[in-house]
Amino acid sequence: MEYCSSGSLLSVLESPENAFGLPEDEFLVVLRCVVAGMNHLRENGIVHRDIKPGNIMRLVGEEGQSIYKLTDFGAARELDDDEKFVSVYGTEEYLHPDMYERAVLRKPQQKAFGVTVDLWSIGVTLYHAATGSLPFIPFGGPRRNKEIMYRITTEKPAGAIAGAQRRENGPLEWSYTLPITCQLSLGLQSQLVPILANILEVEQAKCWGFDQFFAETSDILQRVVIHVFSLSQAVLHHVYIHAHNTIAIFQEAVHKQTSVAPRHQEYLFEGHLCVLEPSISAQHIAHTTASSPLTLFSTAIPKGLAFRDPALDVPKFVPKVDLQADYNTAKGVLGAGYQALRLARVLLDGQELMLRGLHWVMEVLQATCRRTLEVARTSLLYLSSSLGTERSSSVAGMPEIQELKVAAELRSRLRTLAEVLSRCSQNITETQESLSSLSQELVKSRDQVHEDRSIQQIQCCLDKMNFIYKQFKKSRMRPGLGYNEEQIHKLDKMNFSHLAKRLLQVFQEECVQKYQASLVTHGKRMRVVHETRNHLRLVSCSVAACNTEAQGVQESLSKILEELSHQLLQDRAKGAQASPPPIAPYPSPTPKDLLLHMQELCEGMKLLASDLLDNNRIIERLNRVPAAPDV
Structure with missing residues (x-):
């Protein structure tokens, strides 16, 4: 062979x-x-x-x-x-x-x-x-x-x-x-x-x-692995499924590992929302890696990575010189050091994934704010235009229209809807400012993670420890050491122990403590994101409801104006047949002018109703787009 x-x-x-x-x-x-x-x-x-x-x-x-x-x-x-x-x-x-x-x-x-x-x-x-x-x-x-x-x-x-x-x-x-x-x-x-x-x-x-x-x-x-980072739990999962399995099977596998039910699973990949249809093949899921996983949202409490402190597995040197025992001890300590290095990398990667995932959520929420604000402002613009047209259409000689109770109530309702939309717009603007502030915090935190040098410090200690370990490995094969060599061996033991202590100190203070602090901060940010998302949903629903109601009010007002226009024409025609009109001290609008004016007003109201209907359809389509997940 x-x-x-x-x-x-x-x-x-x-x-x-x-x-x-x-x-x-x-x-x-x-x-x-x-x-x-x-x-x-x-x-x-x-x-x-x-x-x-x-x-x-x-x-x-x-x-x-x-x-x-x-x-x-x-x-x-x-x-x-x-x-x-x-x-x-x-x-x-x-x-x-x-x-x-x-x-x-x-x-x-x-x-x-x-x-x-x-x-x-x-x-x-x-x-x-x-x-x-x-x-x-x-x-x-x-x-x-x-x-x-x-x-x-x-x-x-x-x-x-x-x-x-x-x-x-x-x-x-x-x-x-x-x-x-x-x-x-x-x-x-x-x-x-x-x-x-x-x-x-x-x-x-x-x-x-x-x-x-x-x-x-x-x-x-034969299975493929799909990397899934649970943003709320701050844990990276490896989900093993067959390529021919459906998305539904994948979601059940995620459920087993995260306890997040399939109906509550929402995903982002590289900053984009992923809409996973349960009936299609899992082959349609994007290729993932440990550094580029699917990001899963849920309302779970952050728990972070569970691990055993490497310090618990560090043996101690015996006081006397025992070449075999010293070699075995050095090997055990070095093994714990490599474990600390691996965990330090995982903890640092976890912080990066938390911050990156939150950044993507911010982007999704900001996009939701922009869409909702656009709809609210468009609706508000049409309403303001409508109210202004009604005021300018008040014509002398038509007191019956101005005083009509139903028309007055409808105009009042339009003004109320305009005020609600105005408040919603202001609310969304404030939410955008809050999200921008949180995004700036995330940028600073990511810069701090990128500037972290704990991995390099641990690696430096390991390199020096590994050099001493190799010396111990050679020495154990010898029957004994001379006096000078023995003194060097003792000094190496002291240096090795010092390096191990330094390594574990860096791991605890620079890696574990920072990671635990980041988990606490991450939990607070996730609560803010969750509250913001729920608030945006309520505001979006209010804007959609106002838009729908405004459309109905406009249609009703348009129908009333058409009926009044028709009634006015009939009254003018009857008056003309009964007796000639008296000479007015001031010029007044003719029936023909009134008819044209009412027709223009009706056409304007119809266009406004059509625009509001299109606006409502836009909101309905936005509501069907998967929203950012509950966090």
């Missing part, structure tokens, strides 16, 4: 960078390669019998990607699914409990073993790759307390994927989820944990077979 120049999966996991497990992308590569390798073995009827990270070699492909290969087939043999074997091979931490009992505890038993023993080893290997540690750990370690090791694996409750004994002769503690220090997203964990629970099963009758294992793991590997 080709030369694998990058060591084994075990060497990858022993690196301090992966002290708490592999990153999600790398873990998926391991899962894909292991599943493909095992599938090939089963197609050829072969059982490996010694699967472990040390027998999974790594090489780097032409495009820089990792490729993992199953190796070391010294214990392999041909075995069909229904066949058994009795010989014992393997590495004890990864052995099936039945094989462990016979090979490690040396207890005679007549059990035969099937192909599912490889599944147990795969389960332990995958857990190790995901978390950086073994799933079953007795006090003192697996090789120092073999009886407890056997108890943990055989007494494990159904559904548990890990067990540990925290103190000597202490009780066994079971875990049904991956640890919080794991780098895998909750979306992937929800897919992986059931698989681990069903292949880490002692009873072969209850353990999955390879067919089901391949089906479930292939289901994971």
Whole structure:
């Protein structure tokens, strides 16, 4: 086979960078390669019998990607699914409990073993790759307390994927989820944990077979990930779905992770509203990344990222010079340092996503303000024009129109509507000013995030710590140190401890505290945004209602004017037939002039009613456009 120049999966996991497990992308590569390798073995009827990270070699492909290969087939043999074997091979931490009992505890038993023993080893290997540690750990370690090791694996409750004994002769503690220090997203964990629970099963009758294992793991590997940032909760989620799934299935998956019901899910992507139709394929969702996710809105309370303080996982050096112990301690401290670096990046990215998402919401609300204000001002302009036309149309000799009670009431109502629209316009203007002020705050906060140098400070400490760690790694292979070398070693220990203390101080004061403060501020801003959005909805509804009512009033007033015009013409015609009109001391309008004037007035009112109708249609269309979400 080709030369694998990058060591084994075990060497990858022993690196301090992966002290708490592999990153999600790398873990998926391991899962894909292991599943493909095992599938090939089963197609050829072969059982490996010694699967472990040390027998999974790594090489780097032409495009820089990792490729993992199953190796070391010294214990392999041909075995069909229904066949058994009795010989014992393997590495004890990864052995099936039945094989462990016979090979490690040396207890005679007549059990035969099937192909599912490889599944147990795969389960332990995958857990190790995901978390950086073994799933079953007795006090003192697996090789120092073999009886407890056997108890943990055989007494494990159904559904548990890990067990540990925290103190000597202490009780066994079971875990049904991956640890919080794991780098895998909750979306992937929800897919992986059931698989681990069903292949880490002692009873072969209850353990999955390879067919089901391949089906479930292939289901994971065929899924695509959609990154969703819950703006209200301030949490980034990885949602795993199949490309052929519908939007409705995607929304249900989001619901499981965020507790936000599908009907309350509203999304923005790169500053634009996303209208997701439940019946269409999820392939229509834009391509997302962790730095460019879909932004989800809801009314949930910000909770932020849940994490374990790396300081809790920092071991302490022993006072005396012990090269092996010092190396192990330095490795543990360095692993905690890399965990702090990873968390610092996640916390800083979270602040950036919070501020960017709020900025987009501001833009949407500002656009809503502009549209509503335009509608309100247009309606107000037509109303003012209408009222002015009515005053100028008052003609001497037509007292019956001026004093008509219904017409007077309608004109009064138009004036009232004009006043309401004027107040709405003023209200929207004030809201725009408030949003502009909040937007300026966001710009300042984003500048502060971009100027943050905590990541560089932590990285600088890690670089220096890593240099000392490599010295310790070389020294542990030596039988001892000379006096001068020992003094240098002690000084390195002091410097290493000082750097670790400084690193954790920066993490706490520059990363965690700022992040927690940003969560508090984010919660306050989200409440303001939520209140502003609700207020804008009420104002928009008021403007739409005023516009609709004004249209009705204009139509009624127009009908009254038409009836009065018709009545006036009839009265003039009757008067002309009865007697000649008296000579007026002042010129008065002729019936023909009055008729023309009334016709012009009616035409004007009809045009105004038509304009108001168009305006109402605009508002209805705006109301159908998805509004900015509840926040």
